Amino acid sequence: MRTIISPALMIAGCLTASTVLAGGKPELIVLAPDYFASEWGPGPRIESGFESRCGCDLRFVTGDLLSRLRLDGGAGADVVIGLSTDQTAAARATGLFAPHGLNLSVLTLPVAWTDPDFVPFNWGETAFVYDRTRLPDPPDSLQALIDAPDDLKIVIQDPRTSASGLALVLWVDAIHGDGAAEVWRRLRPKILTVTPGWSESYGLFTAGEADMVMSYTTSPAYHLIAEKDDTKRAAIFPEGHYFMAELVGRLTSSDQPELAGQFMDYVLSEDFQKMIPTANWSYPAVMFEGALPPEFAALARPEKTLFLPEAQVEARRETAIATWRKEMTE
Template identity: 50%
Template sequence: MRLSPMIAGFLSALAPFAALAEEKPVLTIYTYDSFVSDWGPGPAVKAAFETYCACTVEFVGAGDGAALLARVLIEGADSPADVVLGLDTNLTAEAAASGLFAPHGQNPELDLPVSWSDPLFLPYDWGYFAFVYDRTKTVSVPADFEALAASDLKIAIQDPRSSTPGLGLLLWVRKAYGDRAAEVWSALSDNIVTVTPGWSEAYGLFLNGEADAVLSYTTSPAYHLIAEGDDTKAAMPFTEGHYLQVEVAGRLAASDTPDVADRFLAFMTTDAFQSVIPETNWMYPAKTPAGGLPMGFETLVIPSEALLFTADEARDIREKALAEWQTALSQ
């Protein structure tokens, strides 16, 4: 057993809180939990921004993207948050309608597969949803949802009611198949091993051999390749195109440090922030850093077409898509 991290860990956790009276402004950023974790982008982003903002960054993790929005909506105008980071385009319509967010007033150059003009929210990363499989176990790879449904492959997916990737899949099928979505879901129902509460459970089931494929991102194989030297995982390219997840941040109108918050949003699309993203969040950076993407990303599947509902379309179609999903899978 490695003693040093253990002892260091116990000591630092038991040490009394060193309360330092600081004059520097505090920038409070609400985000999803995996962003703030020791293995997420949070620690590096905090360190990078603090070196030149003369401020203290405080991250607060609140579950996932949907829980994050729920938290901000509950807190309303007196939320202590200055910046909310981690919503995706399926959630921004509700966030915008709350009136809690202020325009960012910026027009940075971005490397997104779609054009971007949202006045309230700025993207910091993005990815394509995809089914990830093991190349050594699955040889015949379906080329679209209908082929997947016709195959006897077993998949693990996430529940759209509790998971943002789950919601992304719902909208993917809807965007690709329109009113035929219910039909596709019915055909898929016998391929679905189970529907998990979140991404982690589904991905864990896949890695433990419970499912042949899992709904994740085209960038997921990069983790296995770069961090584990394992090239057996791959994403299935689907001919109907892949739905995008664009992750965004916005400043709250009631922020007590609007200047610092705006500077953070500007900082977000610079190299210092963007270069952290690929190997911590395992997504594509919104603006490719000058050094390019890490080695290994060039092996990833690039979908032929990017699918995305606008924020308003996503909000309007969500309930209908959920109902048809529930009906199709309850039979």
């Protein structure tokens, strides 16, 4: 007979075991998205940078952040990193986060940020990315994309499982409001597929399966820097582009509150922030001198940034998703 162990106990058991394995050093447990701790994610560089100054062991535990917080309240973790700006209300509702107490005046975001619990460590704006060799004349506005022939093929992400997918439906909702259903009705023939997450969509795009992919204005920086490829571009729309940041917060249940506080300080440090452009392929939340590689200067930037405060996101989220789902499935 197979013994069934609850996910909460499995997570708690892993965290307890890691404390024993820390070899006498204090250990900081950081909950993060799956991509974070991969070899191509920012986790390894952050881990190395923080451990070099804290005299501790930092360990990432990855997965769906909100699901884990709701399931087991963090299960011994100290810090959560990688929540999006569209998740703050849901995360705050868990009652698990402690005020960060940091000076946010150092932030260099295109929007005001005064949240007492969550600190941005990077930011970007959503955009449809294309390959100029395959699509030399891309849509130059959201309306032009809506009006484009149906043989233009785009790939997007599911807003129920993807932060970028949720940002897309909120972006459309912010611009078109009650007219969003008509937008999705007209876009549907152009949508090649809807993937659970960003990586699947972007892989289809880079494989040549689609003309455009829902991504970020900073995505072409990866191709410029890592691949020396200047063919990928972000289509810039005059209607404005949706702002997103990834956030970090410390948990009230942490048994290493001082170490968690040190990590929060580290997030806004020059060392951490200078990693972000090439470790997370996004803009740093604090723009230190020399933080951006010169290739970032070639990136197109929108003139208008759209940002929905938490209350507006919560007021519109379910309607925006329901409208999208109805038009995608009927």
